[in-house]
Amino acid sequence: MTQGKGSRRVRRTLARRAGPLVLAIALVSGAWATGHLATAWRTVLDTAVATSITAGFEVRHVLVSGRLKTDRQTLVEALGIGIGEAMFAIDLEAARARVTSLAWVRDASIRRRMPDTVVIELVERRPLAIWQHQGELFVVDSVGEVIGGAEPEDHPGLFLVVGPGAPAAAADLLALLSLTPELAPRVLAAVRVGQRRWKLHLDGGIDIHLPEEEMQEAWLVLARMDRSNGLLSRDVMTIDLRLPDRLVVRLTDEARERLDHEMTEGEDT
Template identity: 40%
Template sequence: MSPLNPGRVMPGARDNAAAKRGGKQKRAGRRAMTDREAQAASFIHRRRMQRIRRIGAISGSVVVVVGGLWMWLAGTFTAMADAAPEMVPSISDLSGLTVNHIDVSGINSLEPEEIIIASGVEDGQKLGDIDLDVVRERVESVGWVRAARVSRILPGTIQIAVSERVPYAFWQQKRKLRLIDREGVEITQKDLVHFAKLPLVVGEGAPKHAKALFDIMDSEPALSARVKAAVRVGDRRWDLHFDNGSIVRLPEYGADAAWHRLAAVEGAKGILERDIVSVDMRLGDRTTVRLTPEAAQARRDAEAAAAKAAKALKNNGKG
């Protein structure tokens, strides 16, 4: 509503003083109304903002609780941990977090320094600049390491958890010895004297096929314990060298059946306790045994003596 104008009630009564008074009253009235409206608007605004903040706080709490429960059930926290390297750099840059410690666990044959050097992580390096996947790949390139897990522990620790490979045999190729695990993966060429009792596999492609051979041999542990070396022949089959110097030639196909057959023959006749050079099992329908030269000569002599005795007995019978 506009303020009252005296000129409209009494024409001609609007002189300069009245005009001035009217002008002052008009301006004063407008200021007073504007102040009240501003106060009311401010009060309404504050009330609205308080309600919005309360609703927002309650909604936020519900979202956090429900969302947290859902992510826990769905395993999303693991995915977030994997994605953490993407978020850490900005946080690290802001807070100035840097590496001041590297924690290495799970090692037995290795020294912590070897893992730290392989990781490439440096003291004082920003946490946000470290790619955990790259560090893990570097650590897993160490022969002894089967798997590694790398994580950040605030405020300044890089944690490296290592799982080592288990030595299972030696691999000899071109006069070089290498330590390998059961999967045929090369571990190291150093300090091999500590594993002198392990069996030996020899030849091209031997590590690749070693696991299949070891699985077959483990099915007859008493017989397997006597094998000192396994030689890969033409990258097709195996010759097994036993502790008494004899050689068992396994077939390219059906090696497992031949191995069980050898165990049965050994249990019944003890052929590996005799003076033999080799046992050829490459033919599925028969087993061929080759004697040592001395044993072969002794056998020939025995056969000749038996024939001579039989002939003498026959002649005596005729007389």
């Protein structure tokens, strides 16, 4: 007897929940006959969404990971998903498109975790360098793209690159400099020449001309020479590494005058 009453209660509950959907299906059937199918289908969708909320499938939590630079309120507005919204009504692709358009966001994934949670995973841009271009400074990321809204003064430790094409080649240059930790801190800036090669400005006023090809080999040769005879500690103005079989060194004006004087004295004696 008790089991029979319980079964009847379950059937009544299911009937109450299914009622709106049954009504919606009936509307569609009628609309098919009368030619108003689009309106009826919209009614079915609205009914299904409302029923899903009643069943507990509504947004109650939004979990975000990977957010470091992106402003919280800006992210909320771009997401466009509100607490209490039906889980099945969320357009995930549209939300993702809005989120990935934010300045600091490189990529994002947005998914539902039933019954009531939206999970957002951000991949933010990583500031790599400061780019000087046409008298202005910009923060660029690891793939050479400008990070809109990022202020250079907020990133004082970033490496300075100059000239057209410099941002796209900056990651490779910094990887090269990292191979010589004893020399890397001495490089103050790098100028991209003809979008093909680099000219490095070192402390002490020394300029290093790197070749277009075999750049790593040339830089490591310079590092070995500096370790062996302290080349970069001498009165040097320019070191040209562009020739594959030789290294061309230009002395400072003072060093040249001193050398000329020493040679003249040698001739007199």
